[in-house]
Structure formats: structure tokens, C-alpha cells
Amino acid sequence: MMTALVTGGGGRLGRVISTALKALPNLKTQSAKHAECDLTDLSCLREYVRQCDPDVIVNCAAYTDVDGCEEDPSLAFACNAAGAGNLARVASELGARLVHISTDYVFDGAKSTPYVESDAACPLNAYGRSKLLGEQYVRELLSRHLILRTSWLYGAFERGFIQTILEMAKQQEHLSVVADTFGTPTYAGDLARQVVALLDAELNGTFHCSSQGACTRFEWALLALQLNGFERAGGDEKGIWLLGPGPRRRRIFLAAVGSMSIESRSAPRPLYSVLDNYGLRAQGLDVMPEWAVSFRACFRELTKRMTTAA
Numbered sequence: 001m002m003t004a005l006v007t008g009g010g011g012r013l014g015r016v017i018s019t020a021l022k023a024l025p026n027l028k029t030q031s032a033k034h035a036e037c038d039l040t041d042l043s044c045l046r047e048y049v050r051q052c053d054p055d056v057i058v059n060c061a062a063y064t065d066v067d068g069c070e071e072d073p074s075l076a077f078a079c080n081a082a083g084a085g086n087l088a089r090v091a092s093e094l095g096a097r098l099v100h101i102s103t104d105y106v107f108d109g110a111k112s113t114p115y116v117e118s119d120a121a122c123p124l125n126a127y128g129r130s131k132l133l134g135e136q137y138v139r140e141l142l143s144r145h146l147i148l149r150t151s152w153l154y155g156a157f158e159r160g161f162i163q164t165i166l167e168m169a170k171q172q173e174h175l176s177v178v179a180d181t182f183g184t185p186t187y188a189g190d191l192a193r194q195v196v197a198l199l200d201a202e203l204n205g206t207f208h209c210s211s212q213g214a215c216t217r218f219e220w221a222l223l224a225l226q227l228n229g230f231e232r233a234g235g236d237e238k239g240i241w242l243l244g245p246g247p248r249r250r251r252i253f254l255a256a257v258g259s260m261s262i263e264s265r266s267a268p269r270p271l272y273s274v275l276d277n278y279g280l281r282a283q284g285l286d287v288m289p290e291w292a293v294s295f296r297a298c299f300r301e302l303t304k305r306m307t308t309a310a
């Protein structure tokens, strides 16, 4: 029987991937939380991974607070770059394969067509720079690696973009959502299925792995609110009026704003970070669905811990 280790197993994606791997009959999966297995401590990491002795490691551990990374780049680089390198080193010593999760934020967003794997990476912020350096360490230190760049992850998480929008819609009459940033919402459950599909393929290298299609944060928020029972009731280029579900039919305004108007952010974001899964498609291995189809299908799961906005 093969053994898998999921690092960052207590995080949003880590939990989803651990659950998917634990459901596989011929795989014994160990999920390691940050406190048990810290990527920045090489000797503890080596000891932990040796004891698990995995055939494959799926690395979901990262410092993912994009503005936090900007404010404390040393923390970002310690985990996302040096930490990823430590894991690749240990995997190499033990002969394990590494599936390492990376990000669309390695690109600067200057393109207006989807990024393929051969496009030059040029991150705009410390998070993206630290993740890019982590990729480079993984490539240099371990030949049996699979780097999967994904984007705009969502799921039945306690926190996330959609959860925030639905909570705000319950409490506020005016919601400002960025309308000039294009990307692809990717369901963590779909990414987990893609990782499972790649476990048996002895594929090495860097691959884009997001859902298909693209939207703005504004379009994504609008679809979420409509699926939550809100109906369009007019609007203009500044935004859209929506009528809430239930007898009260609360009116809210979804304002379309530019990303530069969000003053609380310290890190710049790429305006366009749509990924093309060119590499996986070329190998006949791309199982990622169209984003809106997947979002509609799993919407109830996302909101099951929330009460309906009324």
C-alpha cells in the first residue's frame, strides 16, 4: 500500500485534499497540521517526514495572507520559499514524490489572454515572489515534482470570498466589490479530484490547474447572491440593485469598484490572472470543470453553515 502525506493539512485546501486522499482504498494518508510539521524547521520536518515515510507528499502549507506577506516578507519567504525548498530536499532524501500547490499570483496580470505554463512569471507582490521562489527550489532540488498552480480557491470553508459576500449581504445595504480583476474561481473539491487523477500519472513539471473560464470578483459575487435568492432590480455602470429573498425583500446595492479603491490592501494584485490548463490538456489529464457549472453545483454545500439572508 502507498503512503501519502499532506502538509498544511489543517488549512482550507489541505483539509479537502486530505479527505479526498483518505477515501482512496489503496492509499494510507497522513495529514500534518502546522504545529506538528513546520516547513521552516528543517530538522523537525525531516524527522516527521521520515517517520511517515511517504511515497508522495502533497504540499498545501503556505503563508497565504497576501497583505500579511507584503507587511512581513521574511515570514512569507521563510514558509513559501525556504519551507517549500526544505520539503523538496527531504522528499529527495527519502525518494518521495512531491505535489506542490502554487498560485496564479506568480503572474503580473499584464496579459489579456489566459496564462500558459511557458509565460514568464513576474509577481507583483511579496506573496507571489515567495511562491515563485518556492517553485524554483522545488524544481532545483527534486526531479519527481509536480507543481500545480491554481487560482481563487473556494469551498465550504469558515472564511473565504463567498462567505464574506453572503455575510455582508445579511448585514449591509451597500456592498463594494472589485469589478476590474479577472480570474477563475476554483472549487477545492475539483482541485482535490485533479490531484487524485494525477497520483498514478508519473508526470513531472509545472502545470496550471484552475477551473475553466473567467469572471470578475463582481460577477462572481453577483452569481452567489442570485443563487442565494437575490433578484436583480435595476442598476447602471456603478452597480446593481438586488432584492433579497423572503417576505422582507431587503434592497441592497452591489457597487462595482476598481481594485485601486480598496485602501486597506497593502499588496497589489494582478488585474488578470486567468490560467490556461494547457499542459494538463495536452497530456489528456485535465479534469477541471467550467467554473460557473461547478459553483452552481456546490453552492448549497458552501452555505450549509450559514442562514439564508432575508
Ligand SMILES: NC(=O)c1ccc[n+]([C@@H]2O[C@H](COP(=O)([O-])OP(=O)(O)OC[C@H]3O[C@@H](n4cnc5c(N)ncnc54)[C@H](OP(=O)(O)O)[C@@H]3O)[C@@H](O)[C@H]2O)c1
Pocket: 007, 008, 009, 010, 011, 012, 013, 014, 033, 034, 035, 037, 038, 039, 040, 059, 060, 061, 062, 063, 064, 065, 079, 083, 101, 102, 103, 104, 131, 150, 151, 152, 153, 154
Ligand atoms: N486560497 C486561494 O485562493 C489560493 C489561490 C491560489 C493558490 N493557493 C495556494 O493553495 C495552497 C493552499 O492554500 P489555502 O487557501 O488552503 O491556505 P490556508 O487555508 O491558509 O492553509 C495553509 C496552511 O498552511 C499552514 N502553514 C502556514 N505556515 C506553515 C509552515 N511554516 N509550516 C507548515 N504549515 C504552515 C497554515 O497553518 P496556520 O494557519 O496554523 O499558520 C494553514 O493550515 C497554498 O499553497 C496557496 O498558495 C491558494
